[in-house]
Amino acid sequence: MRTGPRRTPTSSTRSTLPGGPPLPGCCTGARTAASWRVLDKIIRSFLDGSEALGPAPALLTELAAQDGGPQAVSELLSRLAQAVIRCEETSPWPGRAAALWRCALEAQLKPAALTGAGRFAYADRLDDAAWLDLTARTVTLQPKLEVPYAVAERAARHPDSAVALLIAAAMLGAQVDVFHRQEIQGHAARLFAQSTAEGTAGYEQLRIALINAGAIEAAYKDLPAGP
Numbered sequence: 001m002r003t004g005p006r007r008t009p010t011s012s013t014r015s016t017l018p019g020g021p022p023l024p025g026c027c028t029g030a031r032t033a034a035s036w037r038v039l040d041k042i043i044r045s046f047l048d049g050s051e052a053l054g055p056a057p058a059l060l061t062e063l064a065a066q067d068g069g070p071q072a073v074s075e076l077l078s079r080l081a082q083a084v085i086r087c088e089e090t091s092p093w094p095g096r097a098a099a100l101w102r103c104a105l106e107a108q109l110k111p112a113a114l115t116g117a118g119r120f121a122y123a124d125r126l127d128d129a130a131w132l133d134l135t136a137r138t139v140t141l142q143p144k145l146e147v148p149y150a151v152a153e154r155a156a157r158h159p160d161s162a163v164a165l166l167i168a169a170a171m172l173g174a175q176v177d178v179f180h181r182q183e184i185q186g187h188a189a190r191l192f193a194q195s196t197a198e199g200t201a202g203y204e205q206l207r208i209a210l211i212n213a214g215a216i217e218a219a220y221k222d223l224p225a226g227p
Contacts, residue, residue, distance in 0.1 A: 039072070039076055040079070042063075042076060043079055046097070046100050047080075047093045047096055047097070049092070056099070056103045060104055060113075064107070069113070070109060070112035070113035071112060071113075073109060073114075074113050074114065074117075075116055076116070077100075077101060077104065077113075077114070077116035077117045077119070078115075078116030078118075079116075081116070082119060084097045084120070084126055085124075087125055089125065094123065094125045094127070097120075098126060098134060101117055101134050102134060105134065105137050111144075114138050114142040115145055116146055117145060118147050118148060118151050120135070121147060121153070121154045122147070128157075131154065132161055132164060132167070135163075139166065139170035143170040143171075143173055143174075145171075148176060148180070148184060149171075149176065149180045149184050151167060151171050152168050152187040152188055153183075153187045155167040155187070155191060156168065156187040156190050156191040158191075159191060160196050162202045165191065165192070165202035168187065168192075168206055168209075169202070169206040171184050171188065172185065172188055172206075172209040181213075185210070188210060188213075189215055189218035192206050192207065192210060192219070207219045207220075
């Protein structure tokens with residue numbers, strides 16, 4: 001029979017957020033049913049516009065400060081994006097999700113906390129202006145996003161946007177398989193060819209990124225052929 005004192009969970013496995021419940025295993029990287037339920041509860045609180053778990057900036061900072069916290073915030077952003085993908089056209093969720101994403105950017109979290117934001121590329125309910133702005137700010141801090149091919153595809157829809165060029169350039173550096181690398185290069189090359197932002201820093205940055213990715217012909221297709 002055990003006679004010693006019972007050990008209590010440490011902060012690495014169990015932590016209480018401001019005004020909220022403990023996070024069982026959520027920040028250790030263990031994707032347990034309990035951790036999913038906690039993340040879903042946090043997401044629902046944000047989407048409902050409630051501060052029952054505390055203000056968003058404090059909640060994100062506390063979550064990210066725990067062991068495995070950046071990965072938990074990344075997962076939260078990824079799952080938040082998936083919720084927005086499925087929402088109704090008149091739902092307030094896209095605006096609230098964008099506000100939370102903005103909080104994550106302003107909280108000066110570790111880059112790994114932002115990886116999951118890549119999935120917002122699929123969230124067409126999030127308007128393009130907000131997506132372009134937030135994604136451009138994200139890739140300056142963390143260019144390694146989830147689903148980089150989807151990020152590149154959405155950026156390529158905006159040849160009139162200078163920041164779309166920066167986003168596509170960042171995605172060309174993604175570590176992906178050959179199929180997805182070719183897909184990203186195709187989106188980036190199309191954006192470069194159709195861009196109306198010639199002469200900008202972003203335009204030249206995308207040209208250099210295409211060259212570094214091996215898509216040299218795409219990077220120089222706008223130049224006249226030699227004699």
